[in-house]
Amino acid sequence: MPRVWEIPVHDSTRVRDARVAAERAAAPAGLDEPRTAAAALVATELATNLLKHAGGGRILVDVVDPPTPSGGAARLVQIAAIDHGPGIADVAAAVRDGFSTTRSLGAGLGTCRRIADDFGLHSAPGRGTVALARVGARPTEAVPFAAVRAGGVNVPFAGADHSGDAWAWARSGDRLTLMLADGLGHGPDAARASTAAVEALHRAAHLPPAEALVHLDTALRGTRGAAVAVAQVETRAGLLRFAGVGNIGARLRDGDRWRSLLSRPGIVGVHRHATLREDRMPWAADRLLILHSDGLPSRWTPPADAELLAADPAVVAAVTLRDASSSARPVRDDTAVAVLAPTPAEVP
Template sequence: MPQVWDVPVHDSTRVRDVRVAAERAAARAALDEPRTAAAALVATELATNLLKHTGGGQILIDVVDPPLPEAGAPMMVQIAAIDHGQGIADVSAALRDGYSTARSLGAGLGTCRRIADDFGLYSVPGRGTVALARVGTRANEAAPAAPVRVGGVNIPFGGAEYSGDAWAWARSGDLLTLMMADGLGHGPEAARASTAATRALHTSAHLPPAEALVNLDSALRGTRGAAVAVAQVDTGAGVLRFAGVGNIGARLREGGTWRSLLSRPGIVGVHRHATLREDRIAWAADRLLILHSDGLPSRWVPPSDPDLLAADPAVVAAVTLRDASSSARPVRDDTAVAVLAPSPSEGP
């Protein structure tokens, strides 16, 4: 089931909680001792930075697939530090190896970037910072080439251990399929439904989205069901296909504009559909797709900063989630955001 460690960091006692969570996630990802230590160091430094530089924030730790889809690739520990602080005035200086302006471990963001397999940082003065690292089994090795990238973040409701939302990708030849599932309600039974959808996706990667949803419907029988959306890029044909059932949100960026992709009402695993609508849209270097569960407010504003849109998809997802939330709009459900984007080599 989608296990996520959501640790609010507002005092020094939570730094240890972050380190322990990173070690537990590393065990789940089957990392060896050196890479487990690397994950723990990155998580500890990011949590310490939150306290020293922003007065606190949030650490999300998850076990995820790599951002460049490769069949059979090992899982990775993803650590995201999110804050609404003052931002970083000099990002290039903050990323220099060993740079530290406060009483942290002295490792600095530069060292975090060096020892992690992937590292992304997005900061805007006056709005806050998102720092995101992934630690896997292949430190400092070149990532495999892929025409698309995927990434996401997931927050369980009320600090629960498991989220009822799940996102996952699967690859079959030129077909890259991204799925978002929101198990009905929240808690363990919702997580069981979304986990069933994740497992079924890997046997449906060769199918177009509408047909994949039929397979997922069968797999979710016996669960409470889920809202599910499936987006698939055929990199050979340059086509994006999309189909969904239930209240999964989908926003597609084409050039400088955004539009919504619509799902059909219903619940996968409960209400069987004889036919499903499937959108077909040209996929190009200026496209970007955001899928999200209904934990995100319905009237959220898509990002427009070109620097953010070119960032790691998980960073885009984390900033989207952060900027769509506020104390006036408390989260009342699990919330997941996933992003599908061209790889940097595919851009202009």
């Protein structure tokens, strides 16, 4: 079962915890010593920035696949810093090495962007900032271009070591498939169910979503089961397929409006609906798909910022998580958000 780290950062003692989490995530990601040090530095800088500029926030550390499937690329350590602070007035200036709004060295965000494999930043005045970096072993070959990217964030319930939610995506020919699974309940048994779903997805990536769910149902027998949603883009046909079982939420941005995609009742691996509906709709450069587990409130407002179409999909997921969070509504379960998005080149 993969480990997920959430570190609340409200005083300087937690900066070390963020660094240690990044170091521990480096081993399953296959990072060597220099890249492990890079991941630790990124976590340290992002956690320090939360204290200096936002009055605190949280760091999420996870081991993820690259945002574009490349057929065997190494996994990466993903470090996300999320806050509800005042925001950054000049994002472009903030990511330059040496920039500072204080008397500190000011190399934080610029350093992160320079040493990370991927770096994304989104900030809105009065709503807060999301900074996200991924660090992995340097690839020896160029990553093939794809018209679709995926990313996500995962938050374990109550600071647990493992999340019962999991997301993953896989490629088979021109089919790019994103899955989000929510193991029943939370804790290690829920994590085993969602991990089994991830492993099964990679064997079923050639199947359309409804057929993939039948395959996953067999793979999850013997676990406590999971709610699962599967979305698949056929890039040559410009087609999006979607099917789901259980309470995974799905919102699709179609131009300037959002629509909900509905799943069937049931639990994959325990009680799957007898007939599975598969929705089909066009996929184009103005589409954006957000999947989420029930750790997110059922009523939440999708992001209205058009710039997010060009953002890293994991940044979109983190912004969605941040804006749907509320201290008035305590989280009662693991929470995962996964996003399927066009590449920047596909955005008009």
